[in-house]
Amino acid sequence: xxxNFVKVWHDRITPSVVAFVLVLSSVAASVPLFLSQxxxxxxxxxxxNEADLVTAAADTAVTVFSIKSSFATTQKxxxxxxxxxxxxxxxxxxxxxxxxxxxxxxVIQAYKNSVTAKNWTIxxxxxxxxxxxxxxxxxGTINVSHNEFGGIEVSQGSGVTTPAALNAAGxxxxxxxxxxxxxxxxxxxxxVVNATVNGNFTETTHIGANQKQYYLNAVNAxxxxxxxxxxxxxxxxxxxxxxxxxxxxxRVDQNVTLPTRSIRVTKPLTIDGNNKxxxxxxxxxEAGVSNAAIVVLASNTTIKDLTVKGIxxxxxxxGVVVFESxxxxxxxxxxxxxxxxxxxxxxxxxxxxxxxxxxxxxxVDVDKAGAILTIKGSNSHSESVHLFVDxxxxxxxxxxxxxxxxxxxxxxxxxxxxxxAPTVNWQKQPEALYTTGQGFNVRPITSEVGTTKSIxxxxxxxxxxVRTLTSDHKNFDTNNSHNQALWDSLTDGTHKFIAxxxxxxxxxxxxxxxxxxxxxxxxxxxxxxxxVADEEFDASIRSITATWTVPxxxxxxxxxxxxxxxxxxxxxxxxxxxxxxxSRAQSLSGSVLSDFIIRVRAQDTLGQWGAWSEPVTxxxxxxAPVAPVDPEEPTDPEEEEEVVITPPPSNPLQNTPLVTILTxxxxxxxxxxxxxxxxxxxxxxxxxxxxxxxxxxxxxxGEVAENEKEIIDKASSAFQWWWLIxxxxxxxxxxxxxxxxxxxxx
Numbered sequence: 251x252x253x254n255f256v257k258v259w260h261d262r263i264t265p266s267v268v269a270f271v272l273v274l275s276s277v278a279a280s281v282p283l284f285l286s287q288x289x290x291x292x293x294x295x296x297x298x299n300e301a302d303l304v305t306a307a308a309d310t311a312v313t314v315f316s317i318k319s320s321f322a323t324t325q326k327x328x329x330x331x332x333x334x335x336x337x338x339x340x341x342x343x344x345x346x347x348x349x350x351x352x353x354x355x356x357v358i359q360a361y362k363n364s365v366t367a368k369n370w371t372i373x374x375x376x377x378x379x380x381x382x383x384x385x386x387x388x389x390g391t392i393n394v395s396h397n398e399f400g401g402i403e404v405s406q407g408s409g410v411t412t413p414a415a416l417n418a419a420g421x422x423x424x425x426x427x428x429x430x431x432x433x434x435x436x437x438x439x440x441x442v443v444n445a446t447v448n449g450n451f452t453e454t455t456h457i458g459a460n461q462k463q464y465y466l467n468a469v470n471a472x473x474x475x476x477x478x479x480x481x482x483x484x485x486x487x488x489x490x491x492x493x494x495x496x497x498x499x500x501r502v503d504q505n506v507t508l509p510t511r512s513i514r515v516t517k518p519l520t521i522d523g524n525n526k527x528x529x530x531x532x533x534x535x536e537a538g539v540s541n542a543a544i545v546v547l548a549s550n551t552t553i554k555d556l557t558v559k560g561i562x563x564x565x566x567x568x569g570v571v572v573f574e575s576x577x578x579x580x581x582x583x584x585x586x587x588x589x590x591x592x593x594x595x596x597x598x599x600x601x602x603x604x605x606x607x608x609x610x611x612x613x614v615d616v617d618k619a620g621a622i623l624t625i626k627g628s629n630s631h632s633e634s635v636h637l638f639v640d641x642x643x644x645x646x647x648x649x650x651x652x653x654x655x656x657x658x659x660x661x662x663x664x665x666x667x668x669x670x671a672p673t674v675n676w677q678k679q680p681e682a683l684y685t686t687g688q689g690f691n692v693r694p695i696t697s698e699v700g701t702t703k704s705i706x707x708x709x710x711x712x713x714x715x716v717r718t719l720t721s722d723h724k725n726f727d728t729n730n731s732h733n734q735a736l737w738d739s740l741t742d743g744t745h746k747f748i749a750x751x752x753x754x755x756x757x758x759x760x761x762x763x764x765x766x767x768x769x770x771x772x773x774x775x776x777x778x779x780x781x782v783a784d785e786e787f788d789a790s791i792r793s794i795t796a797t798w799t800v801p802x803x804x805x806x807x808x809x810x811x812x813x814x815x816x817x818x819x820x821x822x823x824x825x826x827x828x829x830x831x832x833s834r835a836q837s838l839s840g841s842v843l844s845d846f847i848i849r850v851r852a853q854d855t856l857g858q859w860g861a862w863s864e865p866v867t868x869x870x871x872x873x874a875p876v877a878p879v880d881p882e883e884p885t886d887p888e889e890e891e892e893v894v895i896t897p898p899p900s901n902p903l904q905n906t907p908l909v910t911i912l913t914x915x916x917x918x919x920x921x922x923x924x925x926x927x928x929x930x931x932x933x934x935x936x937x938x939x940x941x942x943x944x945x946x947x948x949x950x951x952g953e954v955a956e957n958e959k960e961i962i963d964k965a966s967s968a969f970q971w972w973w974l975i976x977x978x979x980x981x982x983x984x985x986x987x988x989x990x991x992x993x994x995x996x
Contacts, residue, residue: 297315297318303315307328307329314335314337320341322344324347329361330362332363335368336367337368337369352376355375356403357374358380363385364384366387369392372397373393373397379394383406383410386417392422404437415447417449433454434465434466437461438461451466455483456482474486474490477493478501487500487528491513502526505528508531510532512542513545517548519552521553527558527559532567543560545571553570554583555582569583570593573597585606588609589609591612594614594621597620598624600625602626603628606630612637613636613637617639618645627651629667630667637666638663652700653755655668667755674696676763680747683768689730690766696759703750708748710750740768744766744767745766748762768804770858771858773802774860777799781794783867784868785874786868787871792840793838794846798810803852805856807854808852808854809852810834813862814847816847842871844872848865850863
């Protein structure tokens with residue numbers, strides 16, 4: 251039966267049948283992919299014109315719009331009922347038919363859903379997009395130029411409760427027609443609580459009533475001032491001040507020119523000048539209204555980081571006038587080309603850092619009863635009178651850092667910033683030389699009261715400080731008792747004192763004293779150069795000269811003392827001699843035959859003796875002793891300890907010659923390939939060598955194992971391929987044999 255079955259199928263299997271089966275299998279395998287692609291494309295619409303766009307917008311089954319060309323539309327496109335993704339592919343959609351004025355022509359309106367737009371240009375409408383209680387996300391490059399009122403409105407709209415949002419953080423948004431009041435995005439007045447805009451925009455609140463507008467270019471936003479506390483923007487500083495609440499901070503965002511009137515601060519605020527300039531471009535007029543760039547009329551006001559500027563001349567306005575206000579702070583203020591830089595009028599004001607220049611009156615004027623100016627910080631002035639008190643009986647200046655010098659002019663006081671460093675003189679210089687038991691007593695002086703006086707040794711460093719005095723004493727006596735430890739640590743050599751005097755204004759003078767020498771120790775030890783150690787002299791010689799090096803000393807070497815130790819009549823005696831030269835000849839009669847031990851020391855000009863030299867021994871009329879030679883000790887073989895290292899049986903390097911090292915005094919030998927011995931004196935050596943051998947064996951075994959694994963893996967892979975080839979060849983052989991047999995039967 252099997253034979254008949256094979257015969258039947260052999261007759262029917264032809265190349266055409268085989269080809270048909272292969273094609274059918276391929277088609278069957280492609281069906282799942284085809285079905286999945288068809289299902290994926292079911293929600294996508296290809297948009298080539300207005301009709302395609304309108305149709306796709308109305309079909310809630312379409313969630314992906316692929317814009318394939320640029321075209322115009324006369325209809326507003328509303329997307330609702332599902333979330334939509336639009337790929338503009340760099341094309342342009344132009345709204346046609348929008349007349350001048352607001353017509354509510356949003357080209358694309360997303361209603362209560364989520365819409366993503368990518369790489370698209372939309373123009374010609376009142377607005378390009380409207381996120382109507384919807385979330386609009388922009389991707390790629392989105393161009394909303396040439397829409398009449400702006401780019402994108404974000405709001406809930408009438409009767410819609412879902413929040414509205416614009417997310418443009420990851421997009422490149424372009425709007426070449428953006429201008430003040432024509433923003434790139436805005437939130438309408440009815441939705442400011444439930445609508446958000448996220449992106450690289452400058453936010454404003456001052457252009458439309460209860461409306462937030464968002465600009466790509468901050469200049470187009472027209473923000474002059476911002477209430478930082480309330481997060482609101484304004485087109486003018488005065489408008490921001492008027493709308494603020496007590497305690498708010500107003501930031502100046504642009505340089506401001508005032509045409510006719512002062513900025514009047516009528517409530518306690520902080521005005522952050524933000525390093526901007528306020529210019530009063532008018533002549534001085536009514537007090538409190540038009541007599542200054544800024545008039546402060548409220549206590550507890552702070553103005554900082556601001557420049558106030560006038561037109562110059564005697565009729566120019568003042569920079570800042572503080573009138574009948576208490577606890578006013580002016581920090582980092584620059585006042586230039588005004589009548590008076592700052593006027594403190596019956597007020598208490600603290601200035602911390604002010605620069606005045608080119609002001610016609612004074613830098614700062616203090617006037618009227620109860621006027622008190624407290625000044626500190628880093629200040630500078632170019633006027634001839636820096637600070638002025640009209641009447642010292644009713645006004646005063648508190649110079650916190652003592653930086654100003656004061657002179658009286660009738661009932662007035664004139665203050666000028668002190669920029670001159672104090673004059674310092676050394677009334678009492680140090681002595682030329684200090685030695686053991688002496689101390690110093692020096693005196694640098696200045697005529698300026700209030701200076702901080704410090705004195706150092708050798709360099710201005712904390713560890714070298716001798717004394718600091720902050721009192722107003724003009725005489726600054728300093729002696730070694732003020733820093734005995736420092737004085738005692740001074741090395742022999744040349745030194746100096748350094749006086750550092752700083753006045754209250756921060757001006758500093760540094761002046762050195764004359765140099766002085768410290769010499770508390772005698773000269774260094776000389777070195778005898780002859781005779782040399784163990785030198786022998788014949789008894790016939792009648793004079794032996796000793797010489798030595800000249801040692802160093804701060805005050806100089808005065809002379810030397812040489813000491814002789816020898817044997818006379820069987821008794822050891824010591825004689826000393828003095829000399830002013832670095833050598834001395836010793837007379838000998840030939841009657842004293844002995845070894846001689848000599849040494850020498852030096853004395854400086856202060857009478858201080860130095861250390862003795864190293865002694866030198868020489869021999870007169872007697873031979874120098876010969877040092878005995880120690881016999882070489884033989885090596886004890888029993889002290890050696892043998893360690894036998896046997897090569898591991900699996901080590902592929904087992905034929906490598908080993909080295910025998912005899913550490914017990916024998917010479918190392920290299921022996922050819924056979925088990926070797928290693929002589930070692932300690933167990934530590936044995937352990938170390940054994941450990942090294944074991945480590946090498948383990949490393950080699952590991953390498954062999956890795957090689958074997960790699961060979962096995964390769965063999966396994968080759969075997970798999972070989973098996974497949976054998977099976978295929980066997981099948982082919984079977985088919986060929988079968989067909990030949992069939993042919994033979996015919």
